[in-house]
Amino acid sequence: MRYLKLYLISVLAMFFFACSDDDDGTEYMFDREISEYSVLRECSPGTPEGTTCYKIRYRYPILTDNYSGLCVWFDTTVVDDTSKSVNDKQVALAHDSTNEDAFFQKYKSSGSFYDTLDLTDKITHFIEDGYDSLQVVMFCEYSDGGSPGSVQRLFIPFKDVEAPSIVEPLKDSVWSTGAMFEWYRPMDRTDLLDPSAVSGEILGYNIRLWAEDSTEDIRDLKVTVITPEGVDSKGEKYYKRHARIRYANDSVRVDDVSHGDKRKNYLNLVVLDGKGYDTENVSSNRFRVYIEGLRTSSNSVSYTYTIAISSWDMAGNASGSEADQSTPVNACQGIYTTDSIAPLMPTKIFTNEDSLYPGYARLDSNNRVLIFWDRSVDPVKFDHDIESDSVIIIPRGCNDGSCYENVSRYVIEYYDKLDKSWHEYSYAGGDDRYGVQYQRNDEKFEVDLSGKGTFVTDTIRWVAPGDTLILRIRSVDRSGYYSRALVDSIFVSPGALAKKMECPQGFVAVSTSDTTEFCMEKFEHRSADGSFMTNVLHSEALATCEAISASGFEVSLCGERDWELVCLSGGSLSYGFIEEDASTVADHWSNYCNVSTNDSASAASISKRDQRCMNPMGVRDLPGQYQEWVKGRSKDTVAVLKGASYKVYEGLDHESIAYCTNRAFPFYTRPEYTQDSVYLYREGTKVDTVYVADTTRTLYNVLTKKDFKDTLQFYDVIDANGKVIGTDYSLYSEYKKGGKSWLDTLSNGLTYKPSKKEAVFLTGKTLNYRQASAFYKSSSIGFRCCAYKK
Known part of the structure; x- marks a missing residue:
């Protein structure tokens, strides 16, 4: 079993700068730790209906020889929340059946890669005691006295204790007698077991406005609220006046608040929501509040108001300013009304x-x-x-x-046609420019x-x-009007090259030398419904591009050298984007190109991508978002990946993987073997094994193929169309033991057809089997097509 654990699935490839397909990278091995552990909220058969169940699913260590099982501890009474290892006393407590805060899960050696711990009965008393979450610590035990891996830990959440993301009112405009504020519905995590669940329902928003002049009465100001659901100017449907959301006695509710003469300079509003964050249409998360009837400022007096806002989820968790009298002023937002005359603007923008x-x-x-x-x-x-x-x-x-x-x-803004909203340029507009x-x-x-x-x-x-x-473009006078x-x-002009090339739709004209010009897709390739095509084989990416019909062009998967030269833009760039921001390069590729952020949602949505990740020819997202399949530099090369992706590759230099010149190869780890003669040399009691004769040493024995006792089973790997796309192999003993069901765990949706058995000598080492790149696919890998003039 030890050789066929695909333990580096999370690390796609080894990254390096060399030009040869045969260069090796550094190995990252965690062979005595469990991995891929996660919490499942599911019940075992026979569990009473209505029970909330918790299980932990994990993958066995890579090395299962001498693996005894898994020590598990709850809470921090035995193992604290920072230790990387445990002592003998703590291990003994895991084996003590009378200790309810720990137990030992014996290794079943069933042929499966995974095991599941049902913790439902063991943690019930923690839930009854009112715990919001529970730490679970896990540590592998080996019988050979060798050093195990480090402690692994996770936390099981029992309640929604996560507040929504902070919402801040954005002062969009102020005039002589009023102001308009807007904000966007915050994200809210309701299920910590599902990191992608960030669209929990928001109950509403507490807004408190107060006047610095305590004699001013603002209780009856005119208020208009515009929500994604509609407009309310009377407080009858989408907002309530003189009200506040509160959490008390384990419940969240909207209560009336005092608004007598002693508090006439305060106005409390509750804006109602009831929906979760809409990731598909960002503009549908926008709220606006218009407040009219404020005092107009003059040359001698500037009337000051303060606004504060907090957002509340359905469980009563809140974020932002609580908007009460104890709230520090710097946690809120000040408002100064303007003079009575707005500035004037022309009606046209000119360009060269x-x-x-x-x-x-x-x-x-x-x-x-x-x-x-x-x-x-x-x-x-x-x-x-x-x-x-x-x-x-x-x-x-x-x-x-x-x-x-x-x-x-x-103030200079641009309209984003994808999310249908205005965005301010951070580098344009402003004062003294x-x-x-x-x-x-x-x-x-x-x-x-x-x-x-x-x-x-x-x-x-x-x-x-x-x-x-x-x-x-809007101008703002000294009073803020x-x-x-x-x-x-x-x-904007497409340029001379675009005029010459007349590229197919979705492609942009690129040039890699004075004589080489072609067209490349602006973004990674998308399907007919507009979604990015990922999780495809290299051969499927190649076939998709070649199936595109474009008059006057031959379309294919981009060649590695073509991709690289476009990314380098003639050698002027290192990462494939225009490097002219005040931020560091590392900030740029992380903030704007989504390199190593684990943000798959931004990679999947064009509307969430940043235009600053663009090269001078207009090609977007060469680093980050998705890695991209390309054609290797020679016909017999293995499939190659270019560009970094949104995934975090632990132990790797995140900046280095974003270089245009970097290349990567997905691989599976397989046992190293030889079919050549093996030469054994004895020196005292030690026997050296080498595969090339050494005339300077005394030969002890020579093993040839007839002496080899190890056997490998080879397979043809077949895609959905019945085409053989590569060859894989395993220990014959494991294939015989596991059969078809065991093969299915390796296939990743493909078909493994046994082809031949071979007698071999196993060297005891592992190698990076790069031929696996032909049948490797991942949700973090896409591709883009190139079109070449016929």
Whole structure:
């Protein structure tokens, strides 16, 4: 059994920089520890109906020779929550049948890779004693006195004690007599046994608004709430006035709160929800609250208000500010109303035009687009007579300071067509960025040093050739009053290469040298329903690409060298994305490319991916998200993987695996064997085994094939179409012992057909059997296709 444990399933491959397919990597072996342990909430046959059951499923250690069984301890009375090993006294307590806080699970040696512990009866008293969760410690025991692996531990949750993620109100706009706030429904974990269950129902939100002036009465302010379900301006359906969510006596409820004259400067609201986070449509999680009737600020007085919000799940867990009088002010959000006149904005965004594509914005070599707009102004009186069109027209005699003032900042946002919402550019807009002004002459923008220029500029970064940008720019005056939005669309030039190549839909034009040009899919390949194709064999990925019909092109799985050169972008990049952010490279590939985060949800959803993980040609997510099958550098090479994925590979350098030049090979561990002659040399009582004759030493014996007593069973590995896609092998004794059911545990959905037996000499070592890459598949592996001109 010891040789066929596929113990490195979680570690797909060994990563390295060499060009040869035969280079080895470091092995990471945990051969005396249980692995793949998890908590199951399922009952054994005969359990009374209504019982809540808990089991632990685990995989036996890789080395089962001399494995006696598993010591298990509950709580921290015997083994604390930090120890990596245990002593003889603690082990003895696990064997003591009178100790209810520990037990010993003897090794069954049944031929199965896995075992299950039914803990239901053993932990009932912990549940009855009111435990929220219980620590379970496990340690493998061996009879040969060798050093076992380290302690393994997990925690069994009994209750929903996880609060929703923190929700913060975002001040979207403030005006002279009101403010609008928005937030997004938080995620809530209701089942700690299922890490992906983050869409627990949210009961609602406590909102408390108070005025710094205790004489101001805000109890009857006009409130309009917009929820994903609808609009409520009267407090009859989606919100309640003078109310608060509370948790008391093991129940959560909505209660009325005092709102007498002594508390007239407070307004309490409960916004009702009842739904869980919608991962498919992010915009359907958005809430907005409009509050009107506040006092207008003036030059001498700024009226101050404070708002606080907390979110509550159905179990009464809360996050965010509790919004009561003891809440520190810095845990809440201050509101300052504005003056009475909003700033003015023009109605059009201008760009530098591309000569190849008239009407399209020119993209520079760093994938940036310069945008220009006529500067905003803030009138200081109502009868200003300033006109707003594509530019701001200021009449004669209307001077800076007497008729208008310059605005303090701009907010620049883009519309995401996937999640149907606006997002602010973190690097654009803001204060003190617009001191240089421009004039527009003959459709070109030039810096104006005379002081007469009125246009200002900003830079939009990480733009792909051929993109369409929908932008929203708002100016904000000194009091915080937002202008009406300037909304405009920018059509970005696809570039000369795109004009020349005319790639199929979904592909972008790429160039790897002065003479080599082809098309590559912008994202990893997706099926007809838009979902990414993962968990496919290398041969299936190849066939999928070759089945794509594109006039004038031959489509195939991308070649390894082509993929690598596109990622390197002519040698200017190391990781396949534009490296021009203030953050470190490691932060970039982790935060924007989803490298080694274990976030499979972001990998699966285009709407959750970040545009900053893009190379200059517009190809997305070369590092991170999914590893990608590519064609090897020669016809007889094993299948190769490029790029890192969202998975965490323990013990590996996460940054190194993201290099464009890195390559990986999935493998299974198999016993090393030889069919050549084996030469035995004796030195005293020690016998050395070598496989090449050594004329400098005294020969003790020579073993040939007729002396070999070990036998391997070989198999043809067959895919769903009946095609032989590779060869695998195992010890013949294990095949005879386990039969077909045992083979099925190895097949991963394929068919293992016994083909031949061979007498061999086992060396006692293991090797990385890379031929397994032909029949390896994983949910973290995808691919992308390339299209080449015929």
